[in-house]
Amino acid sequence: MQTVRKDIHNSQLPILCQSCEARHQGICGAMSAEQLLAISKHTRRVRREPGQEIMADAMPIAAYANVLKGVVKLTKVLEDGRQQVVGLQFAPDLLGRPFASESRVTAETASDVELCMIPKAPLEALMTAGGPVEHRIMMQALRELDEARDWMVTLGRKTAAEKVASFLYLLATHIDPTEEEALVTFDLPLSRADIADFLGLTIETVSRQLTKLKAEKVIEIANYRHVTIADLAQLRLRCG
């Protein structure tokens, strides 16, 4: 049902996970030169198209992955198929639940994504060694916890209009990791169905709220996916 996987193999070459190291973000920034060199022997750079599964709920995890580019969505499903997106991962987040034998969520690429795959063993060795790597990973877990709790307020207490505004605001502030302030123009990395699953709404409601924001000149939309925030303050205001 989804497009075919294409592992692009321009990936195997960089001895160091360059873009990861270059930015000095994510966990690589916490490693010493020797650690970096050691782990880089195991890492592998891969590219994924939208809609590819990276880790499955309740399946053993073979490897961690550093998000270098793009957006990965974390989802959970109920037995009857109802789905909830429980998190979005942007660069330079680390993907994979540390110290758990199996994942508790499904991770799937939402947009075109670049990953730096790191096998389980070497990274966990670095972690249990303690020091800056474990610390960095803990800081990410704590940040994700904060974000999850923020989102719980959105899910539990906001109206549909506020939810959609909050989602757009979240993207504006998170989609470009190099940018400090909110971006005013970007492509939606999620389909209407994914947005609905993130917000606890239906696709119809999401669509209606988006057209309402467009009609009221808060945003502009081109080609369904390309969004321009015309009035960021107004958007902020509508987040509730």
Add this chain to the structure above:
Amino acid sequence: MQTVRKDIHNSQLPILCQSCEARHQGICGAMSAEQLLAISKHTRRVRREPGQEIMADAMPIAAYANVLKGVVKLTKVLEDGRQQVVGLQFAPDLLGRPFASESRVTAETASDVELCMIPKAPLEALMTAGGPVEHRIMMQALRELDEARDWMVTLGRKTAAEKVASFLYLLATHIDPTEEEALVTFDLPLSRADIADFLGLTIETVSRQLTKLKAEKVIEIANYRHVTIADLAQLRLRCG
């Protein structure tokens, strides 16, 4: 508006935070004898009545606290007063956001609570020293993240009936930290208003769903607060 605080000072005496250490749970279980002795000089055991604020959103944190008994609720509020309970902490959870200068949530006692207060500095020293203490705290953060994501599914995708059932099931499985399996009888640590804020519902809806569960012989309720799960399997089923 709330009953007056009573810091019961049978607290100052125990040189070691006994019940904490005795159980070998929580962070104390990860400390060496020397560490335990060192930190116990700073800890203070306190008791709180329901409805007491322990940490306020956006306020500097002076101390961490280990929950020894009872339930603490973590809440967030929107500007206009809408409130969401974003987490419940049971024994032996550690309260307080590590490495943040200020809290991102409000922590309030839900039931009668016993805490082991630990000042910021000595605990953070133990953490940055690395090793088992930091690891233990990271494991708790990861567990809380898992729980937060589970709850996002409940908030985003479940019906009112399923939400209330899920809440009761959560209590049954978490309220007694010494018990392995689900408890069939317990006191609700939260008022109807708090339950509503936890589930993203109104108190009326919570009340109606509880009476419905009672009418259908899934649970029994005495004195508004005391719940007996008459049919745990049925309750489980109704969690969606």
Add this chain to the structure above:
DNA sequence: CGTGAGGTTGAAGTGGATCAACACCAGTGG
């Protein structure tokens, strides 16, 4: 040019919110 996936729009239905009345109980004070 047909086919199908993704998105929009409209009309009708409904689950939960809102509004309102009342029950229950612990204080409190005459």
Add this chain to the structure above:
DNA sequence: CCACTGGTGTTGATCCACTTCAACCTCACG
């Protein structure tokens, strides 16, 4: 002792925000 009060919880009637159902649009692709 009873009347009064306020906090908490229940129950009923009504309302509306969001869902559901259904038609249609758009566009990429074989």
